Amino acid sequence: MYKVTVMPSGASLAIDENESLLTALKEAGYYVKSSCGGHASCTDCIVKILTGEDNVNAPGFDELQLIGNVFHITKERLSCQTRLTGDVTIDISNHDLKKDQEKTKSKTASFSKSKSKSKNAVKVRRKDEIEEIKKEREEQWSEKQLKNDEWHKHWEKTDDTKIKRLGGGKRPKEFRTDHIDHERDAILKDEAMKTRVARERYEQQVKQELETKAAAVKEATAKNVETSTDTDFVQPENKRESNPERKSFRKKD
Numbered sequence: 001m002y003k004v005t006v007m008p009s010g011a012s013l014a015i016d017e018n019e020s021l022l023t024a025l026k027e028a029g030y031y032v033k034s035s036c037g038g039h040a041s042c043t044d045c046i047v048k049i050l051t052g053e054d055n056v057n058a059p060g061f062d063e064l065q066l067i068g069n070v071f072h073i074t075k076e077r078l079s080c081q082t083r084l085t086g087d088v089t090i091d092i093s094n095h096d097l098k099k100d101q102e103k104t105k106s107k108t109a110s111f112s113k114s115k116s117k118s119k120n121a122v123k124v125r126r127k128d129e130i131e132e133i134k135k136e137r138e139e140q141w142s143e144k145q146l147k148n149d150e151w152h153k154h155w156e157k158t159d160d161t162k163i164k165r166l167g168g169g170k171r172p173k174e175f176r177t178d179h180i181d182h183e184r185d186a187i188l189k190d191e192a193m194k195t196r197v198a199r200e201r202y203e204q205q206v207k208q209e210l211e212t213k214a215a216a217v218k219e220a221t222a223k224n225v226e227t228s229t230d231t232d233f234v235q236p237e238n239k240r241e242s243n244p245e246r247k248s249f250r251k252k253d
């Protein structure tokens with residue numbers, strides 16, 4: 001049996017080595033919050049080891065998963081997983097029954113409020129209330145209808161508002177002509193005309209020359225044909241002279 005001093009009250013209790021801190025504290029009448037019933041899944045049962053941190057068992061896998069390997073810094077342990085090997089002093093000041101009860105109360109109240117505010121919540125109304133709402137809605141509907149029908153009466157309007165001009169209301173800018181040199185342009189134009197006339201003349205001249213040449217050639221060929229028909233045409237003999245030095249590879253009979 002080991003001694004556990006419980007702070008902040010300063011009272012002490014005896015605990016068996018196989019018993020967990022949580023069960024021992026609960027049996028002694030202390031309030032320690034626990035939501036999972038000592039199955040190492042809620043982390044609500046945390047207590048602080050003030051003295052005798054070497055007199056507790058090493059944290060198991062489940063505990064390490066929940067609170068990490070920082071016991072040497074925080075000195076906090078899950079009381080449901082802690083067993084003693086010596087005397088210890090613990091602090092359970094974070095377990096306050098009143099505070100927890102208030103918290104749960106406020107939570108349930110806010111939950112019920114949010115539920116009542118939600119769209120799906122059904123509100124029960126009296127008959128006269130329903131009639132009032134009906135009237136109000138009918139009035140709203142008729143007003144809306146009147147507004148919608150207003151477009152029929154657009155010709156009755158006497159409002160002489162200005163017709164908006166199309167095209168963005170902007171005129172195109174005038175072309176700038178001050179940068180044009182008219183004298184220079186006239187000279188260039190004249191030069192271009194002269195060169196064009198000269199080119200045309202040259203082309204005409206070349207054409208005439210070619211035509212006269214072609215006519216002369218035609219005349220000459222016509223004369224040649226006439227002379228050739230007068231004399232007998234003799235075909236030149238095209239006999240190859242045999243070379244006596246040349247060896248013949250043909251077989252002789």
Ligand code: FES
Nearest residue numbers: 034038043045080
């Ligand atoms: S009681 Fe839930 S983790 Fe200890």
